[in-house]
Amino acid sequence: MDKDKIKTSCLINNYNYAEFVSEAIDSALNQTVKFDEIIVVDDASTDNSAEVLGRFTQIENVKCIFKEKNQGQLSSFNEGFLTATGEIIFFLDADDIYEPQYLENALNFYKRRSECDFLFCAYKKFGTEEGIFQADAVDLDLGYSVIRTLCNGEWIGSITSTLSIRREIITKFLPIPKTEDWRVRADDCLVWGASLVGAKKFYMSNPLVMYRIHQNNQYHNKKILDIDKNYEYKRFWKRNSLFNYIIQTNNLSLPLLLAFTSLDELKTIPCPKLQDFISYLKIIFLFEPNFYWKIKGSVLLFNYFLKILMSGKLKNSSQ
Known part of the structure; x- marks a missing residue:
């Protein structure tokens, strides 16, 4: 076999x-x-x-x-x-x-x-x-x-x-x-x-x-x-x-500190699109309860976006 x-x-x-x-x-x-x-x-x-x-x-x-x-x-x-x-x-x-x-x-x-x-x-x-x-x-x-x-x-x-x-x-x-x-x-x-x-x-x-x-x-x-x-x-x-x-059924809950967990999830996409960044930015702004981490998370997300953009890994969203 x-x-x-x-x-x-x-x-x-x-x-x-x-x-x-x-x-x-x-x-x-x-x-x-x-x-x-x-x-x-x-x-x-x-x-x-x-x-x-x-x-x-x-x-x-x-x-x-x-x-x-x-x-x-x-x-x-x-x-x-x-x-x-x-x-x-x-x-x-x-x-x-x-x-x-x-x-x-x-x-x-x-x-x-x-x-x-x-x-x-x-x-x-x-x-x-x-x-x-x-x-x-x-x-x-x-x-x-x-x-x-x-x-x-x-x-x-x-x-x-x-x-x-x-x-x-x-x-x-x-x-x-x-x-x-x-x-x-x-x-x-x-x-x-x-x-x-x-x-x-x-x-x-x-x-x-x-x-x-x-x-x-x-x-x-x-x-x-x-x-x-x-x-x-x-x-x-x-x-x-x-x-x-x-x-x-699965004992799930919204992760704490969305500023970091959202970025971690985004990083599982090797070649993200602009829409992916927008989705996670929306999550951080709407669902992160702590104002400091809301701003911190947005900055981290923007820095990662620049890194992906400079590396040429950003997918063309029009495809």
Whole structure:
């Protein structure tokens, strides 16, 4: 047995995507490096998803879970994770597709950067809209983001199908009981949760995930969300509830002396952007209670900014 082999699980969540889900499963099956297990959670679909999924139940490394009650995307994440045994968990929406080299590239990334806890990649849009979405043209070490998530609520990640997370990180926040809050957009739970429990995040610039754009895609189709004028307000309160749950479960608290701890966290990003400095400056000004350390921290942050600027390590924020 290869001692360097990393066991992998692919979690596919499905609800009424019978027309797409077989393509998603096939894309996971047809990887150049095989997943150890593919777990499909059907969230009590009312279309013919059960019939479609039945074709895959005889495949050795595919397991289909048919829920009796529709409870939403977070519930499917919970169910899939509790069944999964992989060291790294990969997430795939039933209407999206992996390129054949996706898993191989991701595993090579994890092996090359053993400190990586959370990886997301660029993706290609297809369907009613086409194009490539890249957060940056090169791979990035995004460091740790506990403080900037706790204080600013920053969302450092991407869509569900681009995400993979180490088991020891997910175990700290899944399963999450607040399933009604996250019937959709449960990738928020993965992105925020991983940051809060101390995941070191990385970005892979190779667009090896296909993100399907269609009329029922709620994440992309902002018009659906705009119908509810209070959507972002509701999301804010759901976020606070989620944060409180994860903080209490993991006995977390806001670090003391933010003037120093904010700078320490910033230094975990090898090539920060100007926006990173602005984020931590905002944290020091708003959340450092001691006026002296508020000023001292700002000076330290500015000096570090000059050092990074002079060294040529400051990333171009426009990328």
